[in-house]
Amino acid sequence: MACIALLIHHTRGEAAAEARNLASWLVSEGHTVLLPAVDAAVAGLDTLAADEQVIAGTADLAVSLGGDGSMLRAVTMVADGGIPVLGINFGQLGYLTQVDPVGCRNAVGRWLSGDFIIEERMRVSVVGPDGVAHCALNEIVCEKIEAGHTVRIAVQFDGEAFHTYETDGLIVATPTGSTAYSLSARGPIVDPTHRALVFTPVAPHTLFDRSLVLAPGTRVQMMIEDRPAALSVDGQFGGRIEPGQAIECRAADEPARLVSFGDRNFHRVIKSKFDLSER
Secondary structure (H helix, E strand, O other): EEEEEEOOOOOOOOHHHHHHHHHHHHHHHHOOOEHHHHHHHOOOHHHHOHHHHHHHHOOOOOEEOOOHHHHHHHHHHHHHHHHEEEEEOOOOOOOOEEHHHHHHHHHHHHHHHHOOOEEOOOEEEEEEOOOOOOEEOEEEEEOOOOOOOOEEEEEEEOOOOEEEEEEEEEEEOHHHHHHHHHHHHHOOOOOOOOEEEEEEEOOOOOOOOOEEOOOOOOEEEEEEEEOOEEEEEEEEEEEEEEEEEEEEEOOOOOOOEEEOOOOOOOOHHHHHHOOOOOO
């Protein structure tokens, strides 16, 4: 029997309804179902509530019912323990989610029977000024706080000075995150199964405004020189960086492990999301 964690989008009623259906079916089959307390309350499954650390230490599978944001949350919760994540798309873009809601039970059933593959996705780690490490599946961003001003950031690669940017921010993205914020800042699209760091400036005041695709072992250090900046980790506030302080990014030790059924082609996803024609 398996222990399956369910994480849901808190404002999508259809995701909560599917969580109730899925939990009822799994429990009837003898499996254990756990939800973080807030998710359990939203879905009306309070008896299945568990501490997030308990979930991260005991679940065999995490099922995310929501959009890409819900997937990022699930990965953050369980990836360090090597727990795979299955994404059910109740969102809009759905770059990370694997299955449409109508196929939810079938997908979980396939996982239970062993009919699946694991797709490993590189994550990026950042150590902030406080010495605390955070991991992101999409990107780490060092960005300005004050409206109407840029921030001056000195960049080193592997301890060697590269360039000092006057910019709105700097992004260190994974291949998975190359279709997120980095893309909106004119960064390249990289196949998500590739291993690399994508370094992208945001509105820099310099003639050199190109993204760089770096080797996965590269250490990227960013030091703030003039005004305070903010650290963002997959869109979540990661702390304030004062002038003279630095952060360092590198590939995370543990990848995200996403459940796949081998029928999701990256090129077809890009074609669909961008509504590309065949001619």
